Structures are given as structure tokens and as C-alpha cells.
Amino acid sequence: MPRREDIEFAFRNAMEIDKSGRRVVTTSRFVEELHAVNWMWTMREANRWIELSVSTFKDVSTEEGENRTFALYNPNGGL
Template sequence: MPRDSDIPIAFTDAIKRDASGCLMVTSSSFRSSLAAVNHYWTLELCNKWIVRHQTGFKDVTDGDAEDRTYYLRNMGRVL
């Protein structure tokens, strides 16, 4: 059974480092981490959750794609 307390943990698990060492997360990696803890969300719902709950991350995706990429801002933190 999915638990709401697993959502922030799944987000933390989805965070990766890019080639330059910056912390980043994609909507699809967050969605995969959520599926591992029995939450089956759409990419749109994942994007809405990230924007609402993780204010230290900035969307750097070009265009209107559903699979978005977010980078941790300078002095930002994972909430």
C-alpha cells in the first residue's frame, strides 16, 4: 500500500549528479522511484509535486515536454 511519507524519499532517490557535478532530477526518474514504492503517477503529477514541494530546484527544460529536467539552484536544498 502506498504511503505519503514515501514520496520525499522517492524524490531523494531520484536525484543524480550530472557530468559537471551538479545535482539534477528528471520527471521520469522521479516517476520510476515512485513506482518502486507503489505510487503510480503521471509525469504531469510528478512535475506539479516537484514545483510545489521542491522550491530549491529550477526547471531547465526547453519547450513543453512532459519529461522535465530540474537542477538544484546554488545554495538550494532538498526539502
Template sequence: MPRDYEITAAFKEAIMLDAKNRRLVTTEDFRIALEKYNHHWPLEECNRWIKRYQSFFFELVTDGGANKTWALRNMGYVI
């Protein structure tokens, strides 16, 4: 049975560093991490959750598709 606290854990697992040392997460990586915890969400639901509960992340790449790239706003903030 999926639990709500696992959603945050999956989001943290999906965060990666890029070449510029920015913390990034893609919607697809978040969705894959959620499936490890038995949460099966479409990309649109993942985007809604990130937008609502991760206010320190913003859309870095907005190409109009559902698989978005999100970046951490303040590098001093620890999740």
C-alpha cells in the first residue's frame, strides 16, 4: 500500500546535480522513483505535485511537453 511520506522520499531520490552543480529533477525521473514505492502516477500528476508541494523548484525547461525539468531556486536550501 503506497504511503504519502514515500512521495517526498521519491522526489528526493530523483534530484540530481548537473554540470553547473544545480539541483535538477525531471518529471520522468520523479515518476520512475515513485513507481519504486508503488505509486503509479502519470506525468501530469507528478507536475501538479511538484508545483504544489515543492515551492523552491521552478520550471527550468518549458517546452510544452509533460516531461519538464525543474531546478532548485535557492542553492542554500537543504531539502
């Protein structure tokens, strides 16, 4: 049975460090981690949760579609 705290756990596990050293999360990776903890979300549902629940990441996607890329940013001076 899925637990609510597993969503944040899955989000943290989905974080990776890109070539420029930023912490990023892709929607597809987040959905994979959610499935591992018994949350069966679509990419649209995952994007919606990130938009509403995570204020320290912003969308830095370079392509259209549901598989978006979110990067950790510093509101006091940069990405």
C-alpha cells in the first residue's frame, strides 16, 4: 500500500547531477521512482505534483511534452 511520504522519497531518489553540476529531476525518472514505491502516476500527474509541492525547483525543459526537466535553483542568486 502506497504511503504519502513515499512521494517525497521518490522525488529525492529521482534527483541527478547534470553535466553542469546542477541537481535535476526529469519527469520520467520521478515516475519510475514512484512506481518503485507503489504510486502509479502518469507524467502529467507527476508534473502537477512538482509544480504545486516543490518550490525550490524550476522548469528548465528544452523540449515540448510531458517529460520535463526541473532544476534546483537558488532564489538568492542563480541556478
